[in-house]
Amino acid sequence: MSLSTSYRTHTCGELRAADAGAEAALAGWVHRRRDQGGLIFLDLRDRHGITQVVIDEASAPEAHTAAEELRTEFVVQVRGRVERRPAGTENLKLPTGEIELRGRAVRLLAEARTPPFYINEPDAVIEEALRLRYRYLDLRREEMQRRLAMRAALVTAIRAFHDASGFVEVETPILIKSTPEGARDFIVPSRFQPGSVYALPQSPQQLKQLLMVAGTDRYYQIARCFRDEDLRGDRQPEFTQLDLEMSFVAEDDVMAFVEAMVIDVSRKVAPERPIALIPFPRFTYEVALERFGSDKPDLRFGLELVDLGSAVAGAGYRVFDSTLAAGGRVMGIVVPGGAGISRSQLEEYETAARRFGAKGLIWIAIEPDGRGRVRSTIFKAVGEERTEAIAVAAGAGPGDLVLVVADANITCQEILGKLRVEAGRGLGLADPDLLSYCWVHRFPMYHWDGENGRWDATHNPFSAPVPADEPLLATLSGDPTQPSPEDPAGRARAQQYDITLNGWELGGGSVRIHRRELLERSFALMGHSYEGMRERFGGILEAFEYGAPPHGGIALGIDRWAALFARVENIREVMAFPKTQSGSDLMLGAPSPAEPHQLEELGLRSVPPEG
RNA sequence: GGACCCGUGGUGUAGCGGCCCAACAUGCCAGCCUGUCACGCUGGAGAUCGCCGGUUCGAAUCCGGUCGGGUCCGCCA
Numbered sequence: 001m002s003l004s005t006s007y008r009t010h011t012c013g014e015l016r017a018a019d020a021g022a023e024a025a026l027a028g029w030v031h032r033r034r035d036q037g038g039l040i041f042l043d044l045r046d047r048h049g050i051t052q053v054v055i056d057e058a059s060a061p062e063a064h065t066a067a068e069e070l071r072t073e074f075v076v077q078v079r080g081r082v083e084r085r086p087a088g089t090e091n092l093k094l095p096t097g098e099i100e101l102r103g104r105a106v107r108l109l110a111e112a113r114t115p116p117f118y119i120n121e122p123d124a125v126i127e128e129a130l131r132l133r134y135r136y137l138d139l140r141r142e143e144m145q146r147r148l149a150m151r152a153a154l155v156t157a158i159r160a161f162h163d164a165s166g167f168v169e170v171e172t173p174i175l176i177k178s179t180p181e182g183a184r185d186f187i188v189p190s191r192f193q194p195g196s197v198y199a200l201p202q203s204p205q206q207l208k209q210l211l212m213v214a215g216t217d218r219y220y221q222i223a224r225c226f227r228d229e230d231l232r233g234d235r236q237p238e239f240t241q242l243d244l245e246m247s248f249v250a251e252d253d254v255m256a257f258v259e260a261m262v263i264d265v266s267r268k269v270a271p272e273r274p275i276a277l278i279p280f281p282r283f284t285y286e287v288a289l290e291r292f293g294s295d296k297p298d299l300r301f302g303l304e305l306v307d308l309g310s311a312v313a314g315a316g317y318r319v320f321d322s323t324l325a326a327g328g329r330v331m332g333i334v335v336p337g338g339a340g341i342s343r344s345q346l347e348e349y350e351t352a353a354r355r356f357g358a359k360g361l362i363w364i365a366i367e368p369d370g371r372g373r374v375r376s377t378i379f380k381a382v383g384e385e386r387t388e389a390i391a392v393a394a395g396a397g398p399g400d401l402v403l404v405v406a407d408a409n410i411t412c413q414e415i416l417g418k419l420r421v422e423a424g425r426g427l428g429l430a431d432p433d434l435l436s437y438c439w440v441h442r443f444p445m446y447h448w449d450g451e452n453g454r455w456d457a458t459h460n461p462f463s464a465p466v467p468a469d470e471p472l473l474a475t476l477s478g479d480p481t482q483p484s485p486e487d488p489a490g491r492a493r494a495q496q497y498d499i500t501l502n503g504w505e506l507g508g509g510s511v512r513i514h515r516r517e518l519l520e521r522s523f524a525l526m527g528h529s530y531e532g533m534r535e536r537f538g539g540i541l542e543a544f545e546y547g548a549p550p551h552g553g554i555a556l557g558i559d560r561w562a563a564l565f566a567r568v569e570n571i572r573e574v575m576a577f578p579k580t581q582s583g584s585d586l587m588l589g590a591p592s593p594a595e596p597h598q599l600e601e602l603g604l605r606s607v608p609p610e611g
Numbered sequence: 612g613g614a615c616c617c618g619u620g621g622u623g624u625a626g627c628g629g630c631c632c633a634a635c636a637u638g639c640c641a642g643c644c645u646g647u648c649a650c651g652c653u654g655g656a657g658a659u660c661g662c663c664g665g666u667u668c669g670a671a672u673c674c675g676g677u678c679g680g681g682u683c684c685g686c687c688a
Contacts, residue, residue: 032648032649032650034646034647034648034650034651035644035647035650036644036645036646036647036650036651037643037644037645038644038645039644039645039646039647040645040647041646041647041648041650043648050648052647052648054645054646054647056645057645058645071639072638072639085646086646088646089646089647089648091647091648093648094648097648114621114638114639115621115622115638116621116622117621117622117623117638118622118623118637118638120649121637121649124622124623124637125622125623125624126622126623127617127618127622127623127680127681128680128681129618129679129680129681130622130680132680182687182688183686183687183688184686184687202688203688227687227688228687229686229687230612230685230686230687231687232682232683232687233681233682235687355683355684357684458688459688460688498688505688507688508688555688557688580679580680580681581680581681581682582679582680584679584680586679586680
């Protein structure tokens, strides 16, 4: 494919030694200018690369005069002859470094103000607000262009795989109906019906299920989604999901397809990065929490949680005894070689544990040489022999450090899960090249919402129970609209699966309920009256009366996936025009106050904030 | 809703009660330079230290507020 146009014969990354002798025209930005007096060097840049232009006063006086006026980021076109560079002056750092363009004519296409930050220095540190204010300049930087291209390649690979697998890409509307579940909706007031609003989709969930009812069989979409919640490095108010849904599938069918797709896409986008385990490991939610203290485990390192309940029972340490008596857990992780860490590093673990919600952190260090010499927070209370026995029970050897937490079951697991990640990454155990995918499935259908006296969907309110648990979607009272925390529903597991990459939740999905009766029962458990359901979910409930196929699907966060491929922590780095933590677009100045006539048309009035 | 961090020439930082009408690097401007590639050399311009108020004889520096950015908890799947 040629990118030549009426302005250029080649891109700035294209010319090689084999092109020597050819006439060429290049167009691009002045990356750098090196003025030697009678000889001026220009590094001409476009997104494809950099080519050196040399302009000799003696042989091209007009071009030389023009080049003297050039400044950084001016846009120019240069015509001339491609020449091999004189021996010894080749630049091995550039792919085009064997040649240069001997400029005969320099044409200024656009001047440029001095940019507010360095576009030509890859390592320059730039305040993020400044980058966002001048995003078009930030994106001009090679690194950002690379990320945009990588993201495009990611989406292309996704489309290719789905297309080859019989999927139909369908666009769903952006103006839809507000639903009460999940996050806060962005709303758009209606001019036709003052006082009424559309909602922007949090995901196309109901629409894709309706496409299944329509017989689309396999649907996918690169879908923009919106959630009006507080932002984080990995959360933007609008973000992109790969959304897909398949008919006539069970859990394994969806997982198998997604796994094959993820492997194919990974190999296309990041061929140099090994995929840790194929097939992807699968853990039930319960096992994931028990072994890794997380429903999105980072499997690039071990440091698995160990139950120390029997090892500490009767040790005579009050915290352990009271926790166990209250039905809690005492668990630990072994930090290999951690016995040698400094007092201040230990304190960092303690601070981290408290930040994660722990009441305290107990540690046991086994000295590296000799045997039986331990240091520990519980040494005095428990004695050397018993302390060492606990450490050994955790699987620690000489030189290791054991971190122990005692708390209610899930609290204990989650705290240690976070400490595990802290320790694993801190010790450099997480191979940054590795792509370590895994599945976590069989989440609890519901968790008890004590505040509202109802069950709440752990993930998606349309998720189906695992077939064996379907009878559990019931209440003790017998009436699903009268739930209580002791209901069998609390034990039901969902056909819900999350896919995790290097400790990030990449996506989640489920097999859906496709029978109206069961969906209504589930909604009732979640506190909806039958009237309320018709109001909020009437469309889909009715659709299910007209023959809905069994179906299931998943949604994957494209931004997170791209960020992981780009090895960045923040999804803003892989979005062209992201917003700040307070939802502002610093470049466009959005959001901005509504014009009075706009409000009037919509039948709205602005109320000044309190205070 | 809450906690913490940051805000000083265009950019990145230093200075953290008087030695500062603010330092360093880079960028910018001018001059010189025919093989540079983060070119080099010489000279120059450029900052009411985010904003408002307070403490003090004296504030970039201490205190309060506010605005903007970030990280985290809540929230969010």
